[in-house]
Amino acid sequence: LAKTTQPISMDSYEGQEVNITCSHNNIATNDYITWYQQFPSQGPRFIIQGYKTKVTNEVASLFIPADRKSSTLSLPRVSLSDTAVYYCLVMDTGRRALTFGSGTRLQVQP
């Protein structure tokens, strides 16, 4: 299983763009990169998934360089409600299980 490494915590202010980078040096050819958001006492919420280059949806963008050894989740203009833990995961397509790392605890301040 490809292991991921991401910062333990980040601080930001409302209205700023937040970029969270994740390292996954051992990613396999068939693996996808998936990001989840988790609020306290709730299940993780799917944010975005990508394989290479750039993926954008209504809540975030995901940037993946050509070597795919890292990825960056970009949250535009964060608000207080974006305070949460963000997990970067690499999908083991064979096993289809997710291995959660420690995640990045994002604190957004007014």
Added chain:
Amino acid sequence: GAVVSQHPSRVICKSGTSVKIECRSLDFQATTMFWYRQFPKQSLMLMATSNEGSKATYEQGVEKDKFLINHASLTLSTLTVTSAHPEDSSFYICSGLYSGVKNIQYFGAGTRLSVL
């Protein structure tokens, strides 16, 4: 995104009793569901993989006789914590695998189990 419903959201029970947690995929068929456990301030830990119509696959260190998993239909998986003890108190979260070009897991809201 797809919706997974988990019930109950919170349960308090006495030591020695059994507790059943249900996980339903509401708008998709989930041939595979997963059960996770999360302790305070920690990340999610995979307990088992549940496949419809077959036995669950448990992670190392998870007692299959204590955590009974049944996946009788394409939309329902249940986790029964048998003879619960205080150390089983935790946040249990299920997910359903939405299979397509990309495999995406959608999670339930979780169940807070407190064993007295």
